[in-house]
Amino acid sequence: MPVRSVEVAADIMHGVTNSYAGLDDAGVAIAAAQAGAHVVRTMYGRNLTRIHKGAGDFATAADVEAEKTILGVIRAARPEDAVLGEESGEQGAAGAARRWLVDPLCGTLNYAVGNMLVAVNVALYDGAAAVADPFSGEVFFTDGETAWMRHDGADVRLSPTPATQLVDVNLDPPFPNAPGFRAVDLLAHPGFIERFRPRVVSTTLALAWVAAGKRAAYVTDGGDFRGSVHFAAGIALCRATGCVVTGIDGAPLGQAGRGLVVAADAETHELLMSMIRNRS
Template sequence: MERAARKAARGLIHDFGEVEQLQVSRKGPADFVSNADTKAEEVLREELARARPDFGFILEEGGKVEARDGESYWVIDPLDGTTNFLHGVPHFATSIALVQRGDIKAGMIYAPAVDEMFYAEKGKGAFVNDKRLRASGRTRMSDGLFATGIPFMGKPGHDTLLAELRALTDTVSGIRRFGVASLDLAYVAAGRFDGFWERHLQQWDIAAGIIIVREAGGLVTDITGGRRMMETGDIIAANNSLHAPLLKSLKAAVAKP
């Protein structure tokens, strides 16, 4: 996974340095796919298929490739934060997760602009480069720094998010929107954020981050408090102390008339 991510990153960094010359096509309103995105996915698929030829793929750009073994899939986002990338903002990542029989076994999120490699394997802890990760120890919402995502043009959920922001802004230390869900989750694992929530994500946005947060001692659920994040795309991740009050605040915000 590391070898594949670093090889794909070389192309991303090259293209990031020439972002004005990138050919870009529209996938939808305010949702872009670049040559860099496509090339990175091709590199990842080639490298991972060489290492594990029986594994399948769930790809942002390329769809699903069935696994020969019928149970093992690489879930890949080659360039999370495409809009940042295309605007010259050095905050983007490659995300890779291994899912077997519906269970996330390993995850890796690589931020090439700052050379930070977040990774975890089930039962073996979470790390950034060679440093062990731990979710934060903050216990009060008023001390907490949280992250979320703002639905872009053409996506549902604007009214819901505004209600949630109104409910939280007076009770927390701050709320950030950096535009890269995988790194938001990695930052929860690293204790940089105390919590993160977002709706309508795809499984390649969150699969790697879920196991990294869990292995760092954090809690991850869907917005109802259940475990259907990969199916619904709705997610809350936080440290052990602040997950419950964050979930309660978000539920209360949505319940208000």
């Protein structure tokens, strides 16, 4: 079945595009994420063209088409806002007071090899956000104050908990904080083995799962996540649910090279930080 245009894909999700103008910011984030998820789901399993970005990174035609569809929703709803897209870069007025961050397909390598662990991320900088799972149909969203999961038309408030004892650790390069911090070393720490069970999802869907109580924590190396198209939506969800969000040094996010530790509660965060400090 051919790829649908921006307008048609949006229409499928929520009727005509001009109806987006009446949505609040959380509604726009949800509508955009769902429209992008529809494209990702529709194109799944095809032999897709890869667009190489260098250093082993690439996008697929699904990333590009999903982003076009998401941008169509945002433009229809908030024409004066700027947008930073993973594939298309900065768009909109340079002096715009508001900026949307869009990662149309987080987990591209998973997707390209037929793995369904992916996410569609849409966030207003320091505001509403949504993370859509294209294959479960779940949409995790926040208005910046509270966070919810929508599935089959029903909304359930997100409630983080460490009960699963599952900690998702991102092992994908680059590793800017090595050798001081290596995520793989955390997995060998005796305390980690005793208390937690590792998971490697390789998509920021794992952040939404921390907010929803499906993961106890998430750990990754990396740079400045404040305005990241990959992480902004998931971090917004976690903050709205009261998760502890810091860099790998335990400090607030802000300076490049700090990485990210998100935990369902303070005890889990402190346990992970003590292991990270020990290994560092």
